[in-house]
Amino acid sequence: MKRPVLIAVSLILWAQGSWGAEISTPRRAELLNLLKHDCGSCHGLSLKGGLGPALTPDYLVGKPIDFLVATILYGRPGTPMPPWRPFLSDPEAFWLAEQIKAGVR
Ligand code: HEC
Structure with a gap:
């Protein structure tokens, strides 16, 4: 991830008072499950695209993380x-955006 983007997003999240809230291991598992089943229902079970575009590192290259986070939240x-x-x-949402950018699923 590009450092200025990371800093900008960190500042926004920090300003909202939510940065630093740890995501627990069980919650991470739930989020990955959500990614596979809920997001996957439109983006494809392996996130290679369906009704929605692919959410793979190749496809997402050059798309800023804050743009992806905003899309997920709003x-x-x-x-x-x-x-x-x-x-x-x-x-x-930030953690999920990082996962899809990194190709974890
Ligand atoms: C009901 C179908 C549907 C579901 C469920 C869904 N998406 Fe989407 N998503 C879409 C569509 C359609 C687009 C493309 C929107 C457009 O035309 O700009 C999209 C776009 C996106 C984008 C932007 C991709 C880009 O190239 O700009 C991201 C990131 C994304 N979705 C993530 C998610 C995540 C994460 C989830 C689950 C938490 C999710 N989506 C669930 C339909 C869905």
Whole structure:
């Protein structure tokens, strides 16, 4: 991840008072499960695309992490991409964005 982007996102999350909230190991497992099944229902079980675009490192190259985090939290109005803010905290959305960028699933 590019350092200035990381710093910018950290500052935003810190300003909202949510940065540093640790994501527990069981919660990580839940998030990966969500990624596979809920996100996977549109983005493909292996995240190679479906109704929604692929969420693979190749495809996401050059897309800033804060842009991905914003898309996850707020969705894309006018498209089927829903907002996940009711279900995910800011650090959780950030963590998920890091996972898809890194190709973990
Ligand atoms: C109901 C279907 C649906 C579900 C469920 C869904 N998405 Fe999406 N998602 C979409 C669509 C469609 C787009 C493309 C929106 C557009 O046209 O810009 C998208 C776009 C995205 C993008 C932006 C990709 C890019 O290239 O800009 C990300 C990141 C993303 N979704 C992550 C997720 C994650 C993470 C989840 C689960 C927490 C999820 N999505 C669940 C349909 C879905």
